[in-house]
Amino acid sequence: MKVVVVGGGPAGYVAAIRAAQLGAEVTLVEEAHLGGECTNWACIPSKALLHMADVFWEVKNSPWARGGVEFDWREAQRAKDAVVARLRGGIEKLLAANGVEVVAGKAEPGDGRAVRVGEREVRFDSLVLATGSLPAPLPGAPFGRRVLDTRRALALEELPKSLFIVGGGAAGVELAVLFAKLGAEVHLAEAMDRLLPAMDKDLGAYLESRLRKLGVKVYTSAAVEKVEEGPRSVKVHLRGGAAEVEYVVVAVGRRPNPGPFAKWVGDVAKVDERMWTGVGQIYAAGDVAGPPYFAHKAYAQGKVAAENAAGRRSFYVQRHVPSVVFTDPEVVSVGYTEEEARRAGYEAASVRVPMSAIGRAVAGGRPEGFVKLVFDRKRGVVLGFHGVGPGLSEIAAEAALAVEFSATVEDLALVIHPHPTVSEALAEAAELALGKPTHVLKP
Amino acid sequence: MKVVVVGGGPAGYVAAIRAAQLGAEVTLVEEAHLGGECTNWACIPSKALLHMADVFWEVKNSPWARGGVEFDWREAQRAKDAVVARLRGGIEKLLAANGVEVVAGKAEPGDGRAVRVGEREVRFDSLVLATGSLPAPLPGAPFGRRVLDTRRALALEELPKSLFIVGGGAAGVELAVLFAKLGAEVHLAEAMDRLLPAMDKDLGAYLESRLRKLGVKVYTSAAVEKVEEGPRSVKVHLRGGAAEVEYVVVAVGRRPNPGPFAKWVGDVAKVDERMWTGVGQIYAAGDVAGPPYFAHKAYAQGKVAAENAAGRRSFYVQRHVPSVVFTDPEVVSVGYTEEEARRAGYEAASVRVPMSAIGRAVAGGRPEGFVKLVFDRKRGVVLGFHGVGPGLSEIAAEAALAVEFSATVEDLALVIHPHPTVSEALAEAAELALGKPTHVLKP
Amino acid sequence: EAKAEARPEVRAMPAARRLAKELGLDLSKVVGTGPGGVITVEDVRRAAEAAKRE
Ligand SMILES: Cc1cc2nc3c(=O)[nH]c(=O)nc-3n(C[C@H](O)[C@H](O)[C@H](O)COP(=O)(O)OP(=O)(O)OC[C@H]3O[C@@H](n4cnc5c(N)ncnc54)[C@H](O)[C@@H]3O)c2cc1C
Ligand SMILES: Cc1cc2nc3c(=O)[nH]c(=O)nc-3n(C[C@H](O)[C@H](O)[C@H](O)COP(=O)(O)OP(=O)(O)OC[C@H]3O[C@@H](n4cnc5c(N)ncnc54)[C@H](O)[C@@H]3O)c2cc1C
Secondary structure: OEEEEEOOOHHHHHHHHHHHHOOOEEEEEEOOOOOHHHHHHOHHHHHHHHHHHHHHHHHHOOOOEEOOOEEOHHHHHHHHHHHHHHHHHHHHHHHHHOOOEEEEOOEEEOOOOEEEEOOEEEEOOEEEEOOOEEEOOEOOEOOOOOEEOHHHHHOOOOOOOEEEEEOOOHHHHHHHHHHHHOOOEEEEEOOOOOOOOOOOHHHHHHHHHHHHHOOOEEEOOOOEEEEEEOOOOEEEEEOOEEEEEOEEEEOOOEEEOOHHHHHHHOOOOOOOOOOEOOOOOEEEOHHHHOOOOOHHHHHHHHHHHHHHHOOOOOOOOOOOOOEEEOOOOEEEEEEOOHHHHHHOOOOEEEEEEEHHHOHHHHHOOOOOOEEEEEEEOOOOEEEEEEEEEOOHHHOHHHHHHHHHOOOEHHHHHHOOOOOOOOOHHHHHHHHHHOOOOOOOOOO | OEEEEEOOOHHHHHHHHHHHHOOOEEEEEEOOOOOHHHHHHOHHHHHHHHHHHHHHHHHHOOOOEEOOOEEOHHHHHHHHHHHHHHHHHHHHHHHHHOOOEEEEOOEEEOOOOEEEEOOEEEEOOEEEEOOOEEEOOEOOEOOOOOEEOHHHHOOOOOOOOEEEEEOOOHHHHHHHHHHHHOOOEEEEEOOOOOOOOOOOHHHHHHHHHHHHHOOOEEEOOOOEEEEEEOOOOEEEEEOOEEEEEOEEEEOOOEEEOOHHHHHHHOOOOOOOOOOEOOOOOEEEOHHHHOOOOOHHHHHHHHHHHHHHHOOOOOOOOOOOOOEEEOOOOEEEEEEOOHHHHHHOOOOEEEEEEEHHHOHHHHHOOOOOOEEEEEEEOOOOEEEEEEEEEOOHHHOHHHHHHHHHOOOEHHHHHHOOOOOOOOOHHHHHHHHHHOOOOOOOOOO | OOOOOOOOOOOEOHHHHHHHHHHOOOHHHOOOOOHHHOEOHHHHHHHHHHHHHO
C-alpha cells in the first residue's frame, strides 16, 4: 500500500507517521518547512513570544520587582526561532524514524494516481491532502510592505511602535495582547459586534475589558473602509475615525489552500466522516478541509485520514474540538454553549463561577474572569465549558474529557481536584450545578 | 439538628457550609484564623511566594531581559499577606452568608454532647472535629530562634542568606525551590534514599537533578545528627559533614492535632468511610484524621463528615487523592503507581513521554521532565498518572477524572486535546500505550 | 464546526462510540455499565458478540 501525503503541517506529518505505523509505504511532500504553518509561523512562535511577553509584563507590574527590565525583541526573536528549529528538528526525526520518505518541493496533480514534484512522478494507492490554509486578505488592502499577515507580524525585525490589527478572532486578539504587553500602541478592529464572535458572548466582552486595561484601542462592529500606505506609516480609516500606525496586521480569517489540487477536490476539500473527499482514493485533513482551523483538529483528522488511506476503517465521530485562545487571561470553549445545547434539543442550564473564588488564581495575583459550566438539567450531563481566566488553557482538556465521557456534574464534583489549582474552578462549578457550592454563593 | 465544627481550616469551613446547606444549625469554633493552616500559613502563602519567585527567576534567566531586576522580599511578603487576607475574607463571607455562627476561641470537650469555649458551652447533636495537624519536631532540635517550622520560614522578615531544610517531602522541596530561586544558599536533607519518597521513585530522582541545577545542596539517606544553635548562625551535623547556616527549617512531617479532644478520639482521629470516629456523634475530617495531608482531601472529607453529621448517609469511597508538589518543575501523582497497581492485582504496564515532545513545554522554554501513564494491560484501563514537568499541576485533575472514570487509554486518546498545551502529554501517553504515538518514538 | 450529533439520549465513552461506528452497531440498544450507566467499549464488545450469536 503506497500512501502519499501532501503537506507537512500538523495534519500531514501526523498522517504520514500514522500511515507508516500501519504498514504503508509513505511519501510526504512539503514545499516549505516541516511543521507547516503551526510549528513555523503560527501556534508555536506566537505562544513562545506570548510567554516571554507575559513574563515581561508581569515583572513590570509586580510589587516585588526592583530595577528596570527592558524587552529585547531581537533576542526574543532568536529564542523563538530556536524553539521553532528544535520542534521542526523533532518532526524530521519522527518522520525518518517511522520510515517516511520526505520529498522537498511543490506537489501537483499528476497523471492518474500520481502527484508530480518537479520532474518526479510519485504514484499512490491513496493520497492525503494536508495542504493547509492561506490568510484571507482584507478587501481593498492587499498584503504589502505595511500590510502584514500574521507570519510577518510575528517575525518583524524591530518591535513596532504602533499597530492596527484587523480581526478580533483568536489570532487577532493574541497579537493584540503580545504587542500591547511589549509597549506598542495597539488598535484592534472586529467587524462583528464583539471580540471572539464564534464563542459564548460573555467571553469576548470580558476579554475586551481586559484588552482595554492593557491599553488596546478596541473597535467592534467596525468595518475598515480604507487603508492608505505611506512611506513611513499606514493610515486606517474606519467609519467615524482613522488611525495612523506603523503596520496593519490582517487577521480576518483563513481559507483552505488546495492549490493545484483544487482541480481534483475543489476549493474546499469537503470530506465525510472518514476524511474521504468523495474523489478516487483521496482523503483530506486539517485546514484544507475547512473550519475549525486548529492544529489539534488537524492532528485528529490527519490520524483518521491516514487510517483510512492505509486501508483501515476509521471514523472521525462525534468529537468536540476545544477552542483555546492564548490571551491574558486565556479563553477556552469546550462542547456546547448553552444556546447550542438548547438548539440540539437539551434542556440546558448553566452556572458561573468567578475566578476570584479560586485560591490558585488569587495566589497567582490574577483573580480575573469566570468559568461557565453548561449541563443538561434533566440528567445532569456535562455539555460544555466556557471561560476566560488565567491558566484556563490547561483546563480545557479536563472539560473535554468530561464532555466526551458524558460525565454528570456529580461525577465531576466527586473527583478530588488538587488544591490550589485552576482546575478547582471546574469542580466548584459542578458543586454549584448541584446546588451545594462551598466556595461561591448560590445566586 | 445542631452541628458544631471545631477548626476553621479547609476541612472545617467546608464542613460547616455543607452542614448549613443541609439545614443544620451550625457553630464553627476557631482559635486562630479562618482558613486554617492552608490559607494562612501553608498552601496559599507558599504558592503566592513561589509564583513570584518563578517569575523573578525566569526573568533572570531569559535571553530577552535587559537590565537588572532585584527581588524585594518585604514587598513580596506584603503581597502574599494581601492574598491571604483576601481569601480569608472570602471564607468569612461564605460562612456568614450560609448562616454559620463563628465563635473565636479554643474549643475543649464539654460535659456530654457539648464543647466548651472559654465560659461558653455549645451543645451539639453532632460534632465535626477538624483541628488539623501540627508540625513534627526534629528529634533533638526543638523549634527555636533559628530552628523554624514552615510557617515561620514563609514569613521571615528578611530574605535569609542560607538555610538548611530538613525533610524532602512536598513542603521541604517547595521551600528549597523558593529560597534557591531567590538566591539563598540552600541545603536539603532527606532521611530516605530519595526526595519525595512517597511518590513514584523516578520523580524524586528527577527533581533532585533539577534542584542541583538551581544550586541546592541535596543530601539523601541523610540523618541529621546534631543541630547547634549559635548567636548568629546554626550548625547542622550530618554523617560525614556539617553546614553552618542562618536558619534550619524543619519539614519532616505533620502529626494530627486533636488537642484536648484526644480525650474523646485518641491521638489520631480514626474514621470509617462516613468519617465517623466510632465515638458518640463525633466525626473527623482533614489532617486530624491522619494522612494524606492535603487540603483537597480535607475538603472532600469535610463534605462527607458534614453530610453525615447533618443526618444524611454519605460515604467517602474509592477516591484517589492526587498529590501535587509546586516545585519547578512541578510534580504530580494520581492513582496507582505501576508497583501499587501490580500489588492491587492488575496486570499493570506503563509508558513514559518526555516533556521535550510537548510543544507547549518547548515554547515555554522549559522542556523538562516526563510523564508516566499506568494502565491495565488486559483492558487498557487507566490506573495512574505520574510526572514531573512544568505546568503539570493543572493536568492532575484531568488524570484524576480519567482514573475515577475507569477510562481506557483509547478513550483518552480519542479526546481532542488543545494545541499547544501541557495536557497533550496525557493524550500522547495514551497513544503510546496504544502503540501508535505520533510525537514520540516507540521504545 | 464539528459538533456532536444531537442525540441527548445516548451516554457513551469515546472508544465505545468509535467501536460502535466501526461495527455499525446502534448505541441506543447497548446497555451501559460504566459510571452512572455510561456505555463503555466493553459494553459495545459484549453487545456485538451477543448480536453475532443471535
Ligand atoms: C497566528 C496564528 C496562530 C495560531 N495559533 C494556533 C494555536 O495556538 N493552536 C491551534 O490549534 N491552531 C492555531 N492556529 C491554526 C493552525 O496554525 C492551523 O490550524 C494548522 O497549522 C493547520 O494544520 P495543517 O496541517 O492543516 O496546515 P498547515 O499547518 O498550513 O500546513 C500545510 C503545509 O502544506 C504545505 N503545502 C501546501 N501546499 C503544498 C503543495 N502543493 N506541495 C507541497 N506542500 C504544500 C505548506 O507549505 C504547509 O507546510 C494558528 C493560526 C495562526 C494564523
Ligand atoms: C508548608 C506547607 C505547604 C502546604 N501546601 C499544600 C498545598 O499546596 N496543597 C495542599 O493540598 N495541602 C498543602 N499543605 C497541607 C494543608 O495545609 C493541610 O492538609 C490542610 O491545612 C489541612 O486542613 P485541615 O482543615 O484539616 O487543618 P488545618 O488547616 O490545620 O486547620 C485546623 C484549624 O483548626 C484550628 N484548631 C485546632 N484546634 C482547635 C481547637 N481546639 N479549638 C479551636 N480551633 C482549633 C486551628 O487553629 C486551625 O485553624 C501544606 C502544608 C504545609 C505545612
